Amino acid sequence: MFDRRRFLSSTIALGGAAVFSNQVFAEIASAAIEIPSPTLDDSSEDSYWAEIRKQFLIPEDEVFLNNGTVGSSPRPVLRAVFDAYNEIEKMAPEDPEDYPLWGYGPRPFNQFREPLAAFVGCSREEIALLRSATEGINYVANGFDMKPGDEVLITDQEHDHGEEPWHLKAKRYGIVVKKVALPKPVQNTGQVLNLFNDAMTSRTRVIFFSHITTETGVVLPAKELCALARAKGILSVVDGAQVTGMMQLNIKDLGCDTYCSSGHKWLQAPKGTGFLYIRDEVGDRIWNTLAGKGWDDHKLHAQRFQQFGTSSVACLWGLRAAIQFANQIGIDRIERRHRQLADYVLGEMAKRGIESWTSPDPVMRCAIVTVNVPPIQRMQLENWMWKKHKIRIRGTEPSKVRLCMAYYVQRRQIDQFLERFDQYKKENQIA
Numbered sequence: 285m286f287d288r289r290r291f292l293s294s295t296i297a298l299g300g301a302a303v304f305s306n307q308v309f310a311e312i313a314s315a316a317i318e319i320p321s322p323t324l325d326d327s328s329e330d331s332y333w334a335e336i337r338k339q340f341l342i343p344e345d346e347v348f349l350n351n352g353t354v355g356s357s358p359r360p361v362l363r364a365v366f367d368a369y370n371e372i373e374k375m376a377p378e379d380p381e382d383y384p385l386w387g388y389g390p391r392p393f394n395q396f397r398e399p400l401a402a403f404v405g406c407s408r409e410e411i412a413l414l415r416s417a418t419e420g421i422n423y424v425a426n427g428f429d430m431k432p433g434d435e436v437l438i439t440d441q442e443h444d445h446g447e448e449p450w451h452l453k454a455k456r457y458g459i460v461v462k463k464v465a466l467p468k469p470v471q472n473t474g475q476v477l478n479l480f481n482d483a484m485t486s487r488t489r490v491i492f493f494s495h496i497t498t499e500t501g502v503v504l505p506a507k508e509l510c511a512l513a514r515a516k517g518i519l520s521v522v523d524g525a526q527v528t529g530m531m532q533l534n535i536k537d538l539g540c541d542t543y544c545s546s547g548h549k550w551l552q553a554p555k556g557t558g559f560l561y562i563r564d565e566v567g568d569r570i571w572n573t574l575a576g577k578g579w580d581d582h583k584l585h586a587q588r589f590q591q592f593g594t595s596s597v598a599c600l601w602g603l604r605a606a607i608q609f610a611n612q613i614g615i616d617r618i619e620r621r622h623r624q625l626a627d628y629v630l631g632e633m634a635k636r637g638i639e640s641w642t643s644p645d646p647v648m649r650c651a652i653v654t655v656n657v658p659p660i661q662r663m664q665l666e667n668w669m670w671k672k673h674k675i676r677i678r679g680t681e682p683s684k685v686r687l688c689m690a691y692y693v694q695r696r697q698i699d700q701f702l703e704r705f706d707q708y709k710k711e712n713q714i715a
Contacts, residue, residue: 319612330695333621336613337692347675347697351690352498352526352652355552357602364605365554368598384597386413387590389577396600397587399607400559403615404545405534412560412589413600417525418445420544420560421492423589424521425449427570428490432458436490437483439504440465441497446523450492460487466502468641468656470648473505480509490519495543496526500641501652501686503531510539519566525549525558529610531619531650541566550651550690553606554599562586618691622651625689629653629698633687636705641684651689658683665708673704 319339325332339358342348348356357365372384386393393413401408414420426449430436436450440463450461464479480491491513495506510520520540527533529551535543543561547553562570564585572579576591610618623646630642630653639656643649657665662679669675679685687701709715 319609322614322617325617333692334694337694339609340692342692343674345674347673347693347700348690349687349693349701350676350678351550352501352686352688353549353678354555355529355549355690356692357552357554357606358609360609361552361554361602361605365598365602368601372597385594386597386600387576387592387595389591393590393600396604399604403533403607403611404528404543404559404561406536406561407564409585409587410561410564412562412586413603414544414558414560414590414592415556415595415599416445416548416558417523417544417546418558419592420542420558420589421446421521421523422449423560423573424542424544424562424570425453426573428519429569429571430457430459430489433460433487434489435460435462435485435487436492437462437464437480437488438492439463439494439497441499441502442492442494443498443523443525446492446494446525459489462488466497466500468500469643470500470502470504470645471643472645473508473648476505477508477512481512484516484518488516488518490521492521492523494523494526495538496524496530496650496652498526499680499684499686500643500654501526501649502643503648503650505648506540507538510541514539514541519569526652529553529606529615529618530622532615535561542570547603547606551603551606551610554602556595556599557603557606560586560589562589613691619650621691622689623649625691625693625695625698626651626653626687628695629687629689629702632698632702653687653689654679655685655687656683657685660685660709660712660714665705668708669701669704673700675701675704677701 320332320335340356342356394408396413397408397411401411436459438447438450438461453459454461462483464483470476493504493509496503506522513520522540522543524543524545526549528545528547541563545559547557548555567585568582572589574592578584578588579591581588626649630640633655634640641654641656660683662681662683662685666677669677677685677687
């Protein structure tokens with residue numbers, strides 16, 4: 285039976301949603317790509333970053349401290365995505381063989397690869413545009429020939445999506461996955477190098493580690509680890525999902541054989557953007573996982589790993605805009621801001637007597653602070669923070685809390701978290 289009241293209420297709701305969407309689109313369309321002058325940062329740091337914060341759609345009353353899981357794309361990035369759809373869906377390119385398909389065929393997409401390669405410090409030919417670090421790690425794990433009994437050495441702080449491709453290979457081909465147990469916290473670079481060196485054997489074929497670990501945010505000595513591996517004829521595979529956009533990165537300087545990263549975290553690029561770097565000298569040692577046109581054409585270098593089917597070209601427009609946005613601010617300025625905010629919250633949590641899993645060595649930390657807060661149950665705290673106070677944090681069971689200090693976070697927002705943390709302890713009678 286026709287329900288007039290329900291029909292009217294749903295129609296009003298849809299109309300309200302349309303108005304809201306139009307407002308958002310209008311805001312994005314009118315968003316100025318120009319950002320505050322660096323001179324404002326020099327004279328008034330809080331004012332500068334407050335202006336940067338306005339480029340993000342995160343509501344003013346929300347405190348977002350979980351950039352390590354996913355970042356928020358600023359208005360210029362969103363505008364680039366919408367502009368891309370507006371342009372490519374016309375299906376009117378000059379070349380009759382040009383179609384808006386990313387990941388199909390051997391097209392180079394150099395207009396996107398070149399700024400990305402410059403941003404991360406490598407050549408265009410060594411970059412494959414993918415959809416995530418996970419995808420890149422799977423390509424390398426599946427593509428590198430290993431025999432039963434061969435060993436891959438990883439840390440015990442790897443993200444599940446970085447670790448599991450190696451377990452799949454172990455189950456299928458009989459390789460051995462060995463773990464290096466990293467201290468919590470890691471004290472210095474020498475400690476890490478000694479642990480890896482002692483764990484390497486004549487059977488070790490690959491070392492795999494996160495440049496910055498998801499669990500504790502420790503910045504591992506990637507350059508030194510890669511040099512150690514190469515000296516022993518071992519392939520180095522680096523998960524850089526937490527690095528791109530968080531701190532300065534020069535992949536060639538690291539000397540790694542492969543490097544995988546995502547754009548949706550600290551670079552604030554669209555979800556579904558990432559890349560795989562393959563050092564030219566090892567490209568012939570890695571088989572393709574997905575076979576499309578050009579998969580066996582080694583003259584394409586890393587580009588042959590882009591043949592994965594079809595994905596959205598609009599995401600690449602957004603990725604390019606995210607790189608431009610980061611360059612306008614300056615990656616050195618971004619990294620400095622990350623370190624300042626992280627040092628501040630780490631110092632404040634230390635005053636509260638928490639157990640820090642973040643390295644005491646400033647070189648080995650950047651924008652992620654991890655603390656252990658027993659007897660607090662992290663999920664109870666996480667729910668309380670979000671549902672009652674609109675503060676987003678994350679951690680793991682039972683009591684680990686990870687605080688991610690994206691550059692757009694305001695110091696007063698960190699103070700809000702600290703005040704609520706104290707309140708939670710008081711309400712639950714936790715000393």
